[in-house]
Amino acid sequence: MxxxxxxxxxxxxxxxxxxxxxxxxxxxxxxxxxxxxxxxxxxxxxxxxxxxxxxxxxxxxxxxxxxxxxxxxxxxxxxxxxxxxxxxxxxxxxxxxxxxxxxxxxxxxxxxxxxxxxxxxxxxxxxxxxxxxxxxxxxxxxxxxxxxxxxxxxxxxxxxxxxxxxxxxxxxxxxxxxxxxxxxxxxxxxxxxxxxxRRNTTEGIVGAITGTLPRPQSLLMGRYDQDGALHLVARSTQLPPESARRVAGRLTAARPGHPWEGLRFTTSWASRTPLDVVLVEPALVAEIDVDTAQDRGAWRHQVRFIRLREDMAPQDVAAFGEGAMPAAG
Missing domain, CATH: 3.30.470.30 (DNA ligase/mRNA capping enzyme)
Structure with missing residues (x-):
């Protein structure tokens, strides 16, 4: 059952x-x-x-x-x-x-x-x-x-x-x-x-998307470790249409030397099915709704996109391995 x-x-x-x-x-x-x-x-x-x-x-x-x-x-x-x-x-x-x-x-x-x-x-x-x-x-x-x-x-x-x-x-x-x-x-x-x-809110740096730059479908987010490496920590569920439009207006195609160049992504945690992604400049910070299931610093279940954090820069996001903050209320 x-x-x-x-x-x-x-x-x-x-x-x-x-x-x-x-x-x-x-x-x-x-x-x-x-x-x-x-x-x-x-x-x-x-x-x-x-x-x-x-x-x-x-x-x-x-x-x-x-x-x-x-x-x-x-x-x-x-x-x-x-x-x-x-x-x-x-x-x-x-x-x-x-x-x-x-x-x-x-x-x-x-x-x-x-x-x-x-x-x-x-x-x-x-x-x-x-x-x-x-x-x-x-x-x-x-x-x-x-x-x-x-x-x-x-x-x-x-x-x-x-x-x-x-x-x-x-x-x-x-x-x-x-x-x-x-x-x-x-x-x-x-x-x-x-x-x-139990769900919490936290932030991630948008490093890649599925879909296209004009029509993003989901976000792949990372966090930097103490040595400056960007680690994948979460993938969002499909973006609602209005959120997709707002995010599309802020995305920038990745320049050479992106931290995730050459990496292989999969459709879900523990899956081997490849996922097609588009790398973007890791300049946007997204607030996300997450649960407590983590594995080696990454959330195993897809997370929910809440909004872009216009008030935060990538360096303001918690370091890789740090947990989420409890949701208010």
């Missing part, structure tokens, strides 16, 4: 049975299957359809504490020192063999369970979420489950959820809320939940 993005908390009656709020973790969505008569060992199944249990041997070893015939829905996260790290999770997910074993010690993984789809070989998809949650909490208490198994926190109190959205998302690895209905059944593939990412 999937979630559809929203900008704000929905009204109380938006989902069946009232709203339940959970933190949205910045990890890998996965289904976990424990052994059953038809299954010889634990299986981790990613949202994209890959079997990834071999990359997480620490979870495989800990699976002996789980009962057989269990199917959990949850989020894989990885720890680097004392904080969650998406980069560490990427390294874990790309590892195998001895490397996977070594990284399991250096960058331990946790499985944060937020739903149970089968227990004791009994399918629970048609049960309302409140009953599935009761089963999930009982599973943790009856079996004394501790790390790497984690029960996802939840609340039905709107004020608590608002506090989570405001304060918890300041912690690396937490990026917002997932909202579901207390009486909802589990509908695989259906976007029946809501998700809200």
């Amino acid at each position: 999937l979630a559809q993005a929203r900008d704000r908390l929905p009204p109380p009656g938006a989902l069946p049975g009232g709203l339940v709020f959970q933190p949205k973790f910045d990890g890998y969505r996965a289904l976990l299957f424990t052994p059953s008569p038809a299954l010889g060992s634990m299986i981790l199944h990613s949202r994209r359809g890959a079997f990834i249990q071999g990359r997480f041997p620490d979870l495989g070893q800990a699976a002996g504490k789980l009962p057989d015939g269990l199917v959990l829905d949850g989020e894989l996260v990885a720890w680097d020192g004392e904080q969650l790290s998406f980069e560490a999770l990427q390294r874990r997910a790309a590892s195998s063999g001895r490397t996977a074993v070594r990284l399991a010690e250096e960058l331990p993984a946790h499985f944060i369970a937020f739903d149970v789809l089968q227990a004791g070989s009994q399918e629970l998809l048609r049960e309302p979420y409140a009953r599935r949650r009761q089963k999930l909490e009982g599973l943790f208490s009856e079996h004394g489950l501790i790390a790497p198994w984690t029960l996802c926190p939840e609340t039905s109190d709107v004020r608590t959820a608002q506090e989570w959205l405001a304060s918890w998302t300041q912690v690396p690895g937490l990026e917002g809320l997932v909202i579901r209905g207390r009486d909802q059944r589990y509908l695989p593939g259906v976007r029946g939940w809501y998700k809200i990412r």
Whole structure:
């Protein structure tokens, strides 16, 4: 079951049975299957359809504490020192063999369970979420489950959820809320939940565009590091027509020696599909609306263009690697 993005908390009656709020973790969505008569060992199944249990041997070893015939829905996260790290999770997910074993010690993984789809070989998809949650909490208490198994926190109190959205998302690895209905059944593939990412405003230097100079479609933005190199940090969603007209009137074609000459761009984060861009003089500063999901200083999701900052020069923009400022209100 999937979630559809929203900008704000929905009204109380938006989902069946009232709203339940959970933190949205910045990890890998996965289904976990424990052994059953038809299954010889634990299986981790990613949202994209890959079997990834071999990359997480620490979870495989800990699976002996789980009962057989269990199917959990949850989020894989990885720890680097004392904080969650998406980069560490990427390294874990790309590892195998001895490397996977070594990284399991250096960058331990946790499985944060937020739903149970089968227990004791009994399918629970048609049960309302409140009953599935009761089963999930009982599973943790009856079996004394501790790390790497984690029960996802939840609340039905709107004020608590608002506090989570405001304060918890300041912690690396937490990026917002997932909202579901207390009486909802589990509908695989259906976007029946809501998700809200905490958003911030910040600035980037426009270094390239898609489209053409007279008709820009999206912006590619960068920030300078301490050595003067311009790093790509964000790509915007498609510009609204009025914004595209305003930006077009300020763009200047790149002169020789542009910092991004010869670089290859792709259509999205983690994609290999090439993206055709037009380099422009890195003289404009754009204010953008971003979420908290960053990887090595760059925002993984497309950002929203707000406006050009006529009052700022490129040297006024935060240095590469510095975070965004919380949005007002």
